[in-house]
Amino acid sequence: MGSLQYVRMVLWSFFGIRRRxxxxxxxxxxxxxxLLLTAIVLAGxxxxxxxxxxxxxxxxxxVRVDGSMAQRVxxxxxxxxxxxxxxxxxxxxxxxxxxxxxLFQQLRHFRDGxxxxxxxxxxxxxxxxxYLADIAAHFAALDAPPPVPTxxxxxxxxxxxxxxxGDPIVGLPACVSCHGTALTGLAxxxxxxxxxxxxxxxxxxxxxxxxxxxxxxxxxxATIAQRLSVEDIDAVSAxxxxxxxxxxxxxxxxxxxxxxxxxxxx
Amino acid sequence: MMMKHVIRGTLVVASLALAWSVAxxxxxxxxxxxLDDTPPPAADAALVxxxxxxxxxxxxxxxxxxxxxxxxxGGRGIETPFGTVYAPNLTPDADTGLGTWTAxxxxxxxxxxxxxxxxxxxxAFPYPHFTHVTRGDNDALFAFLRSLxxxxxxxxxxxxxxPFDTQLALAVWxxxxxxxxxxxxxxxxxxxxxxxxxxxxxxxxCAACHTTRDALGGPGFGGAPGGGLIPMENWYAPPLGGGxxxxxxxxxxxxxxxxxxxxxxxxxxxxxxxAHLTKADVAAMVSYLKDLPAAPPPAPxxxxxxxxxxxxxxxxxxxxxxxxxADGRGAAPAFPPLAGNPSVTLGPATNVxxxxxxxxxxxxxxxxxxxxxxxxxxxxxxxxxxxAVATYVRQSWGNEAGxxxxxxxxxxx
Numbered sequence: 001m002g003s004l005q006y007v008r009m010v011l012w013s014f015f016g017i018r019r020r021x022x023x024x025x026x027x028x029x030x031x032x033x034x035l036l037l038t039a040i041v042l043a044g045x046x047x048x049x050x051x052x053x054x055x056x057x058x059x060x061x062x063v064r065v066d067g068s069m070a071q072r073v074x075x076x077x078x079x080x081x082x083x084x085x086x087x088x089x090x091x092x093x094x095x096x097x098x099x100x101x102x103l104f105q106q107l108r109h110f111r112d113g114x115x116x117x118x119x120x121x122x123x124x125x126x127x128x129x130x131y132l133a134d135i136a137a138h139f140a141a142l143d144a145p146p147p148v149p150t151x152x153x154x155x156x157x158x159x160x161x162x163x164x165x166g167d168p169i170v171g172l173p174a175c176v177s178c179h180g181t182a183l184t185g186l187a188x189x190x191x192x193x194x195x196x197x198x199x200x201x202x203x204x205x206x207x208x209x210x211x212x213x214x215x216x217x218x219x220x221x222a223t224i225a226q227r228l229s230v231e232d233i234d235a236v237s238a239x240x241x242x243x244x245x246x247x248x249x250x251x252x253x254x255x256x257x258x259x260x261x262x263x264x265x266x
Numbered sequence: 267m268m269m270k271h272v273i274r275g276t277l278v279v280a281s282l283a284l285a286w287s288v289a290x291x292x293x294x295x296x297x298x299x300x301l302d303d304t305p306p307p308a309a310d311a312a313l314v315x316x317x318x319x320x321x322x323x324x325x326x327x328x329x330x331x332x333x334x335x336x337x338x339x340g341g342r343g344i345e346t347p348f349g350t351v352y353a354p355n356l357t358p359d360a361d362t363g364l365g366t367w368t369a370x371x372x373x374x375x376x377x378x379x380x381x382x383x384x385x386x387x388x389x390a391f392p393y394p395h396f397t398h399v400t401r402g403d404n405d406a407l408f409a410f411l412r413s414l415x416x417x418x419x420x421x422x423x424x425x426x427x428x429p430f431d432t433q434l435a436l437a438v439w440x441x442x443x444x445x446x447x448x449x450x451x452x453x454x455x456x457x458x459x460x461x462x463x464x465x466x467x468x469x470x471x472c473a474a475c476h477t478t479r480d481a482l483g484g485p486g487f488g489g490a491p492g493g494g495l496i497p498m499e500n501w502y503a504p505p506l507g508g509g510x511x512x513x514x515x516x517x518x519x520x521x522x523x524x525x526x527x528x529x530x531x532x533x534x535x536x537x538x539x540x541a542h543l544t545k546a547d548v549a550a551m552v553s554y555l556k557d558l559p560a561a562p563p564p565a566p567x568x569x570x571x572x573x574x575x576x577x578x579x580x581x582x583x584x585x586x587x588x589x590x591x592a593d594g595r596g597a598a599p600a601f602p603p604l605a606g607n608p609s610v611t612l613g614p615a616t617n618v619x620x621x622x623x624x625x626x627x628x629x630x631x632x633x634x635x636x637x638x639x640x641x642x643x644x645x646x647x648x649x650x651x652x653x654a655v656a657t658y659v660r661q662s663w664g665n666e667a668g669x670x671x672x673x674x675x676x677x678x679x
Contacts, residue, residue, distance in 0.1 A: 063589060063597040071600075074589070075625050075639030078646075089645030112334025119624070119642055121333075126521075126537040126629040131636060 006038040069138040082144045100140035101189030107132040114214040146195030152242035159239025170227050189265035195245040201237035215264035306369035309409035317410025320403050324469035325539035329353040339419040344390045345498040349426035351390035359416040372408040386436040397446045398468035443484040462554025475503040501530040502616040508560020511552045518548050520633030522599035526607045527628045537629035564613045567668035570657045578658025594663040600638045605663035615670045618656050619678040649675040
């Protein structure tokens with residue numbers, strides 16, 4: 001019996017199905033040792049081929065560059081995901097679906113030092129306005145589900161009053177007077193105030209109050225934050241975070257003439 | 267007894283005063299050489315445009331503009347190991363800028379490092395390089411600066427520590443490191459090579475970063491651009507020579523080449539300066555750079571521990587392979603290759619650690635108006651993980667650079 005026949009037998013056995021008569025006929029003639037050796041060698045070849053193919057497939061999978069904005073801005077989405085995220089590095093708000101003009105202004109503020117974040121400043125340092133506008137447009141066009149509202153806290157009434165009517169005694173305008181009657185913002189540059197966690201709102205209003213966050217003059221929010229007491233910041237933030245985001249939560253469109261003349265919107 | 271002390275004290279004071287005056291005269295503290303009063307050419311539009319181009323080549327705006335500030339109004343702090351020097355206002359404002367300067371003052375500042383009143387300027391202003399700039403180019407630069415709208419922006423005093431804040435210290439520094447005057451032509455070299463040398467060694471002041479600084483902040487090894495750690499920035503400026511000419515040209519013009527992407531301080535240089543240069547000038551720079559000595563091949567580094575490499579390989583597959591490929595070949599210019607990337611395999615691992623921890627976008631250039639960005643991994647990987655993945659990329663696909671330890675990562679961050 002030739003070695004080729006051993007190979008044929010082993011390969012048939014790999015296949016697993018064979019006509020019984022032929023198998024019995026061959027089985028009568030084989031010596032066990034050569035068969036075993038052939039089987040081991042062939043099994044080795046088979047496994048090597050499989051592993052090689054897998055390795056080749058992994059190594060040869062070319063990196064796909066599709067030219068999409070999503071692929072260009074992976075440096076942004078590594079932190080700013082579909083939802084707000086709190087990590088040991090800090091809090092990363094979701095930026096998807098926020099008004100384009102607002103996002104554009106914030107990118108400029110981070111680049112130029114009116115908002116301080118070392119990581120953001122590093123990423124944006126070598127970007128002219130044109131690319132910042134492209135990035136803002138990309139994220140504004142995305143949609144992200146709003147987070148679940150949280151309880152309004154013990155000062156809910158005060159918070160609601162501040163948000164919807166303001167406080168004429170200390171000269172505080174109502175949130176709704178600039179951020180839209182539904183508080184979902186106004187295109188192109190006024191951000192919505194719903195769907196934001198309480199901690200984020202407290203931190204941002206606090207940053208305006210302490211001067212860590214700026215806009216170009218007139219810096220309306222800085223003026224407003226100066227007049228807010230710590231208790232009021234807490235009350236209004238808690239109340240805003242307790243409001244569900246209405247369906248169709250995109251920022252309301254309004255002619256540019258109606259946008260408040262604050263530095264943050266230009 | 268008392269008298270003896272008084273006499274001795276007076277003698278000490280007197281000899282110190284004498285030494286100071288000798289030093290002041292000998293080191294020419296007040297600039298005794300006469301100003302070059304040759305009348306500058308008429309500041310027409312062509313001269314101003316030429317000056318604007320030269321200002322790009324020198325990246326004047328890079329230092330003389332605070333973050334988010336008006337261009338050329340100064341205010342950016344240049345951090346040095348001796349304190350911070352704030353770049354002054356270059357607009358023609360009479361009180362705070364160059365309003366009262368003449369072309370002669372400007373020429374002297376560029377070629378001799380002196381302010382309008384003759385006082386020595388800090389070498390944070392790279393006049394040891396600008397001394398190579400021709401009078402004609404200085405006049406063009408001055409005409410351009412005069413054409414800017416004057417802005418009142420008071421200059422900030424430097425925070426240099428004693429004695430580095432004294433004129434005497436600056437004079438001593440000059441005696442060691444400053445050789446005034448334009449570079450002599452080298453026979454047998456082409457006009458293109460000379461133009462390249464003029465841009466690289468003069469206005470471009472490339473070796474201000476691409477050299478090792480000694481303890482006094484002076485360029486070591488006679489100022490040869492053999493690469494060095496940029497003081498206070500924690501990025502390693504690689505040796506200027508030895509690059510593949512086409513890749514160097516692509517990097518200077520577009521910020522990304524087939525071999526790598528400009529990151530950190532070099533991204534800023536490309537963004538504000540080299541991307542705006544003409545093709546001919548970039549070619550000239552490349553023609554000069556290619557003949558500069560390359561870095562000596564690093565000593566063969568020991569292979570890292572197998573467990574570290576295995577850990578690095580796993581992390582690489584999770585976080586890096588999608589863009590840089592399982593084979594480390596990437597997809598340039600969007601995703602730079604890591605195999606054979608000189609920034610990855612440099613002797614010091616500073617740049618690869620910086621790139622992984624802080625991420626960054628390639629600079630925006632006409633060639634790449636919407637560059638790709640690398641995410642920062644400082645918040646995702648701890649020091650040991652970052653060291654493992656950095657070690658893996660430095661020792662895979664034919665790369666044979668040294669391993670990176672968690673301590674290296676901590677030191678760089």
